[in-house]
Amino acid sequence: MTLRLKPVDAVIIGFGWSGALLAEALSSAGLSVVALERGRWRDTAENFPPSRAPDELRYAVRHDLVVKPAENTITFRNSVAQMALPIRAWGSFLPASGAGGGGVHWNGQTWRFRPSDFTLKSDTIARYGKRFLPPDLSIEDWGVTYDQLEPYYDRFEYICGISGKSGNLRGRIEAGGNPFEGPRAREYPTPPMTMPYAPTLFAEASRELGYHPFPQPSANLSQAYTNPLGVTLGACTYCGFCERFGCGNYAKASPQTTLMPVLRRRKNFSLRTECTALAIDHEGGKARGVTYTDASGEVFFQPAEIVLCCAYTFENIRLLLLSGIGAPYDPQTGRGVVGRNYAYQTTSSVALGFDGKLLNPFIGAGALGTVVDDWNGDHYDHGPLGFIGGAYLAALATNGRPILNHPVPPGVPRWGASWKRAVAKSYLRTTRLLAQGSSLSHRGAYCDLDPNYRDRFGRPLLRLTFDFHPNDLKMSHFVTGKLAAIARAMRPDWMTIANREAPYSVVPYQSTHNVGGAAMGADRGSSVVNPYLQSWDLANLFVIGASAFPQNPGYNPTGTVAALALHASDAITQRYLRAPGPLA
Amino acid sequence: MKRREWLASVAAIAFTGCAAPAPPSPLRFFTPEEAATITAIADRLIPTDDLGPGAGEAGAATFIDRELAGPYGTSRDLYMRPPFLPGLPGQGPQSPATPAARYRAGLAALDAHCRAAFAGRGFADLAPPLQDRMLADLEGGRILRNDGGRAFFDLVLRDTIDGFFADPAYGGNRGMAGWRLIGFPGARYDYRDFVARHGEVYPEPPVALA
Ligand SMILES: Cc1cc2nc3c(=O)[nH]c(=O)nc-3n(C[C@H](O)[C@H](O)[C@H](O)COP(=O)(O)OP(=O)(O)OC[C@H]3O[C@@H](n4cnc5c(N)ncnc54)[C@H](O)[C@@H]3O)c2cc1C
Ligand code: SF4
Numbered sequence: 001m002t003l004r005l006k007p008v009d010a011v012i013i014g015f016g017w018s019g020a021l022l023a024e025a026l027s028s029a030g031l032s033v034v035a036l037e038r039g040r041w042r043d044t045a046e047n048f049p050p051s052r053a054p055d056e057l058r059y060a061v062r063h064d065l066v067v068k069p070a071e072n073t074i075t076f077r078n079s080v081a082q083m084a085l086p087i088r089a090w091g092s093f094l095p096a097s098g099a100g101g102g103g104v105h106w107n108g109q110t111w112r113f114r115p116s117d118f119t120l121k122s123d124t125i126a127r128y129g130k131r132f133l134p135p136d137l138s139i140e141d142w143g144v145t146y147d148q149l150e151p152y153y154d155r156f157e158y159i160c161g162i163s164g165k166s167g168n169l170r171g172r173i174e175a176g177g178n179p180f181e182g183p184r185a186r187e188y189p190t191p192p193m194t195m196p197y198a199p200t201l202f203a204e205a206s207r208e209l210g211y212h213p214f215p216q217p218s219a220n221l222s223q224a225y226t227n228p229l230g231v232t233l234g235a236c237t238y239c240g241f242c243e244r245f246g247c248g249n250y251a252k253a254s255p256q257t258t259l260m261p262v263l264r265r266r267k268n269f270s271l272r273t274e275c276t277a278l279a280i281d282h283e284g285g286k287a288r289g290v291t292y293t294d295a296s297g298e299v300f301f302q303p304a305e306i307v308l309c310c311a312y313t314f315e316n317i318r319l320l321l322l323s324g325i326g327a328p329y330d331p332q333t334g335r336g337v338v339g340r341n342y343a344y345q346t347t348s349s350v351a352l353g354f355d356g357k358l359l360n361p362f363i364g365a366g367a368l369g370t371v372v373d374d375w376n377g378d379h380y381d382h383g384p385l386g387f388i389g390g391a392y393l394a395a396l397a398t399n400g401r402p403i404l405n406h407p408v409p410p411g412v413p414r415w416g417a418s419w420k421r422a423v424a425k426s427y428l429r430t431t432r433l434l435a436q437g438s439s440l441s442h443r444g445a446y447c448d449l450d451p452n453y454r455d456r457f458g459r460p461l462l463r464l465t466f467d468f469h470p471n472d473l474k475m476s477h478f479v480t481g482k483l484a485a486i487a488r489a490m491r492p493d494w495m496t497i498a499n500r501e502a503p504y505s506v507v508p509y510q511s512t513h514n515v516g517g518a519a520m521g522a523d524r525g526s527s528v529v530n531p532y533l534q535s536w537d538l539a540n541l542f543v544i545g546a547s548a549f550p551q552n553p554g555y556n557p558t559g560t561v562a563a564l565a566l567h568a569s570d571a572i573t574q575r576y577l578r579a580p581g582p583l584a
Numbered sequence: 585m586k587r588r589e590w591l592a593s594v595a596a597i598a599f600t601g602c603a604a605p606a607p608p609s610p611l612r613f614f615t616p617e618e619a620a621t622i623t624a625i626a627d628r629l630i631p632t633d634d635l636g637p638g639a640g641e642a643g644a645a646t647f648i649d650r651e652l653a654g655p656y657g658t659s660r661d662l663y664m665r666p667p668f669l670p671g672l673p674g675q676g677p678q679s680p681a682t683p684a685a686r687y688r689a690g691l692a693a694l695d696a697h698c699r700a701a702f703a704g705r706g707f708a709d710l711a712p713p714l715q716d717r718m719l720a721d722l723e724g725g726r727i728l729r730n731d732g733g734r735a736f737f738d739l740v741l742r743d744t745i746d747g748f749f750a751d752p753a754y755g756g757n758r759g760m761a762g763w764r765l766i767g768f769p770g771a772r773y774d775y776r777d778f779v780a781r782h783g784e785v786y787p788e789p790p791v792a793l794a
Contacts (some may be wrong), residue, residue, distance in 0.1 A: 051794055054771035057750040062656065069663035076675055085671040085678055088663045237774035248773065312779040342717070358783050362768055363775040402749035402768045415629040416716065420765070424635055427766035453665065500698055505674030 002291065002299045002407065008032040011290050011304035013319065016101020017558060018544040018565045020255035020309035021156075022227075024262065025569035026306075027269040029175040029577070030351055032300060035269075036292050037096030038276040041069065043256055048246030050239075056401040060244045063090055065105045067097035074314055075450040078467040078503045080331055086453045086461065092505065094244070096313055099273055100513060102255040102312070104560075107243040107366030107398060110162045110253075111555035112153045112563070115146035115182040123378060124388050133388070134471055136443040138334075138341055140550035143522035143531040143584075146182045149563045150571075154185055156562035157217075160253030161225035161233055164188035164217035176207040178214045180373045193222045193236065195397075198359045198431035199370040202395030205489035210287030211372045215557075216396060216405045218367035219253035219379075229262045234360065240399040242366035242540045252366065259433075275300075278457065280323040287541040293457070305580075306572065309543045310565075313342075314548040317447045317517040318462040326528050326537050329446050331465070337528050339447040341516040342464065343552040346391070346472040348436035348480040348500040350366060351407055352492035353430040360428060361400030369396035374487070375479050376554045387471045389438035391479040391554040392484060396434060402427065409494045433487055435479045436511075437500070438554040442469045447517045468502045513557050515549035520564075522584070530584035533573040539582050542568055609646050609755065612653035613684060617706075618691050619645040623709040626744045628715050637761040638747045647747030647756025648687070648740075657684035681738065688784045690736035692720070693728050763790040 012019045018036050027033045028370050042048075042065075058064045072095075075084035091435075096102035116123055121139045124132065133139070166187045167177025176464035192215035196204070202214035220236040227233070236251040250257050254269050263269050274295040281301065282286040289303035309316050320326055329340035374380075376390040399405065407430040408422040450463035487495050521527030524536040533548055535541040544565050546557045571583050611619055620684075627640030630728020655661055659682045668680045695706045698718060702710060707718060721727040722737040749763070751771065757763065763770050770790035778786060 050773045055751055055793060057746060057754055061746060062661075068661040070661050073663040078672070078674065082672070083669070085669060086663045086673045087661075087676055089677060091676055139758070194779045195777050200782060226616075235776075237776050238779050239773040239775070241771075243771070360778070360784075360786055362772075362786075363779055366618055400768060402762065402766060403746050406745070406749065406766065415719070417631050417633055420630055420633065420635060420638070424765050425769065452667070477726060503672070503674050505676075507674065507676050 002301050004301045005303070007289070007303040007305070008034045009304065010034075010306040010308060011036065011302050012310055014094055014101065014307045014311035015099050015255065015271055016310065016312065017103040017562055019101070019253060019308070019560055020103070020259045020566045022308050022310060022544060022569055023269055024259045024498055024572060025566065026265045027263065028065050028536040029573040030268065032268045034272045034304070036275040036302070037099055037271060037273045038278050039096075039273065039357040041099050041271075041273040042104065042246070043099070043260070044246065044250055050248035053245055053248040054239065054241040055145065056241070056393065056403050058402055058529065059105070059241075061174050061403055061419050065096070065246065066090065066094040066246065067132075068463050070456070072315070072455055073096070074462045074464050075453050076464045076466070076506050077442060078279060078465070079305070080465060081095065084450055085463070087506050092510050093514055094514065095314060095553045099271065100255040101168065104246050104256065105244050106219070106558060107556075108252050109367040109396075109556045110157065110160065110217045110219050110487050111559045112181060112184070112209040113553050113555055113560050114145070114180065116378050117553040118142040120388070126172060127378070128360070128383055132383075134469070137153055137469070137471065138441045138443055140521050140526055142267035142451070142550060143520055143527070144564070144567065146224070147237050148519040149181065149355055149560075149567055150185060152563035153559060155226050155566050156559060158189050158227070160219050161189045161191040161221050161227055162217050162219055162253070163193050163222040165215055167214060172571040173192060176370070178211050178373050179427065180377060186317065188217065190222050190225050193218055193220065193365065194370070195370060196238070196360065196363045197357070197396040198397055199251060199362070199368070201490050202433065203370040206372045208489055211374045211486070213370045213372050216367050216369045216371050216394060218365070220367050221251050221253070227258055230257055231258050231261050233463060236365050238310045238363050238365050238368065240362050240401065241442045242364065243398060263546065266326075271338040277311065277319060278459070280319055280324075281311065281327060282323065282325060282538055282541070285538060287538045288327040302379070303316070304510040306538060308540045309541065312545055313514040314447070314462050316545055318545050319516060320528070320543065322459060325535065325541070328448055331446055333446060334443060337519070337526065339366045340446050340464060341441035341519045341550050342445045342514070343516045343549065344466065344504075345511045345552055346439050346468060346475050346481070346500055347435065347510050348435045349498045350433045350480070350483050350495055351430060351498070352433070352487050352490060352495040353407070353409055353426055355429065355493045358428050359431050361397065361405065361431060363399045364399040366397070366398055368398065369394050370558050375482050385445070385478060387474040389440060389472065389475045389554060391435040391437035391475070393479065393483045394434050395431065397431070401428070407432075410496050411502045433483050435483045436554055436556065437472065437476050437479055439472055439552040440469055440486065441516055441551040445469070467504045468500065473500065473502060510558075513546070513552060515546040515552045515557060518543045518547035520548040521550060530582070534583050540580065544568060598697045611649050612654070613657060614645065614649045619649060621691050621695060621706065622648055622707045622740070624715060625719065625740055627715070628712060628719055629741055629744050632746055636765050637759065639744045641758075642748055642761040643758040644744045644747050647750065647754050648743050650755055651743065652684045652687055658682050675748070686732070686736060686739060689731070690739070693731045693733070695724070697727055760792060762792045
């Protein structure tokens with residue numbers, strides 16, 4: 001029997017960055033807000049103090065902080081011709097679970113997309129002509145511009161205290177920052193982190209080649225910082241147990257370290273953990289609330305005036321499909337929108353070793369490093385290259401955790417005395433460079449409900465159909481060549497190039513940058529939500545997260561996820577509450 | 585080897601080879617014979633040499649034994665609902681067999697193979713060069729091909745390395761042997777003073793979780 005609860009103004013599904021930012025904005029506007037989070041409560045002192053946090057096996061290998069596949073997974077195939085099979089153990093990406101979501105265990109690489117990223121389709125057609133686009137690409141403009149989002153990027157950076165150096169301050173190009181970024185209204189709230197050896201060598205080599213290296217904008221803070229809500233974060237200690245881990249030093253911006261201390265004091269906000277949303281109930285073009293189940297298995301109905309679905313890409317799409325909201329995408333006809341335009345990230349890397357240099361890779365942080373953005377976006381002519389998109393190239397000194405990082409030069413056996421000797425020599429002397437490439441949505445990349453596999457509640461799993469588009473592989477090979485050139489200029493004793501190739505595999509970790517499937521846009525024929533992330537079908541439903549990206553540029557997503565969430569929150573508090581109804 | 589002998593040998597190693605003597609730990613999953621085989625395998629995968637203790641000496645059997653007795657061994661946290669169908673490599677592992685079951689079957693198959701080929705001697709009783717050959721054959725798919733020999737080799741290799749580099753609390757990195765080998769300072773958690781000291785030798789010894 002479903003227990004009907006007292007109505008609230010807003011119910012939020014999922015308490016990661018998206019949910020927490022919305023919770024803060026709506027509760028500060030006076031709304032009664034309930035957030036439902038399927039995972040556990042967790043906070044710094046209780047769950048990841050420095051005496052427990054640096055445990056590689058538990059967190060990085062056994063994935064203690066993310067959702068267990070036994071609780072929820074997805075099925076996967078490369079193309080419609082194959083049968084999708086369940087991802088039984090996580091590999092390529094790590095969907096979050098628990099208070100703070102992925103914000104607890106992210107790296108903290110905090111990017112703004114470029115102005116041109118938001119108008120990719122129209123810019124590409126204007127510059128290269130319609131025929132330049134492969135016919136099966138389904139890229140779209142976002143329906144929102146960089147200038148509209150700039151204040152929200154800014155707000156998120158100041159909530160977090162991001163450490164960085166501006167490259168474009170109100171249109172003035174600044175030395176030491178990213179000259180290709182869009183204009184920003186203010187400098188970063190805190191100065192860049194101190195660079196260890198490998199990122200310094202990378203910066204020197206790329207400068208020699210005429211590129212423009214700059215420090216990675218980082219949510220691992222270079223110094224203590226108090227945010228506009230009055231919450232104080234500590235300084236990063238370069239501990240090297242960052243991505244996949246909670247920070248024991250309050251030094252990584254997360255919902256816990258930036259928003260929760262304020263939310264916990266608000267009487268009009270409550271967080272219900274170990275509560276899994278089963279469906280968004282709706283009737284007559286209006287969401288009524290959320291049906292969910294708690295740890296005891298009891299089922300509840302939480303009525304609400306506004307429903308905010310902030311459950312990450314996969315679960316946002318699945319909840320829409322399970323709840324019968326919006327037309328499911330059909331790859332055969334190209335019709336329908338829910339599940340359409342899934343995209344990922346096209347990454348590649350170069351490993352390089354130096355016999356005579358101690359790089360000390362254990363000195364690390366999730367977003368510590370130097371970056372070159374010269375081959376991202378569209379400021380260089382793609383015409384002769386025959387692809388669209390690009391990547392940033394980086395030396396990120398994230399960690400030297402030895403279970404997953406014990407590189408050896410090529411040709412060394414996998415075990416035995418010679419392996420042991422090679423590991424002992426290489427560990428301190430090896431680093432890896434990364435190309436974080438764009439991923440364009442295409443007709444055959446989408447999500448729907450799996451016909452065969454079910455979750456523990458008997459509901460269909462989400463099915464992902466995805467492979468790298470030839471455009472993205474061409475792009476990736478091109479930028480990997482540029483990355484290898486920088487690597488060579490660093491004069492290593494050995495290097496190995498790991499190009500990205502098809503078919504896409506869910507086994508090796510690549511990134512938890514799964515985007516699209518509930519894409520935003522100005523045209524309801526090709527999008528699920530409008531530029532305010534408001535459902536075209538139910539005006540009191542907002543679907544927040546990277547699920548809104550129509551395709552993925554060559555950057556990490558969270559800065560833009562947060563900017564879109566805050567942009568939506570302003571539209572709700574300033575416009576929707578006055579006149580509930582479609583905002584676009 | 586009998587169970588008591590295995591325990592005795594672990595204790596002996598603990599007292600001679602490592603800085604901190606570890607009390608012998610009772611087995612939770614392996615039989616003493618299985619533990620002896622794992623120790624023998626681990627000693628070939630990461631051998632003891634002039635660089636320091638190898639994986640067997642550092643406690644690989646203890647580490648893998650405890651892991652197999654826990655959620656890892658039973659695939660408790662993985663999606664284990666049927667149907668189990670063969671897939672493409674890029675779809676990830678699709679077997680219903682848990683690591684615990686794979687070790688039980690894999691060790692039995694390896695030992696049976698060795699006993700048949702070498703006059704009744706099990707893997708642990710072979711001379712090291714012969715053990716190396718057996719492992720290379722397993723890795724190369726030349727023996728136990730139909731029993732998933734190659735995948736079993738990969739599993740044991742991965743678990744051995746995991747234990748060798750995991751926190752000593754898990755039992756496979758006794759005396760921080762794995763960390764000392766490569767120069768990883770362990771759970772230190774603060775390098776602020778050393779970030780800008782490019783190329784210098786980090787002077788502090790490793791520390792483990794309490
Ligand atoms: C290891 C790692 C490193 C990363 N590094 C970076 C980085 O450096 N830079 C960057 O930009 N991005 C990074 N990311 C991605 C980043 O974590 C995500 O973009 C971000 O956390 C998304 O926030 P979100 O709130 O939209 O989703 P999430 O953080 O995933 O939060 C969604 C929440 O919803 C909950 N939920 C899901 N379904 C339900 C349901 N049915 N009922 C109730 N609750 C539900 C989940 O448990 C989860 O807590 C990284 C991710 C990982 C895993
Ligand atoms: S590297 Fe810095 S931000 Fe990351 S967990 Fe360690 S102290 Fe925290």
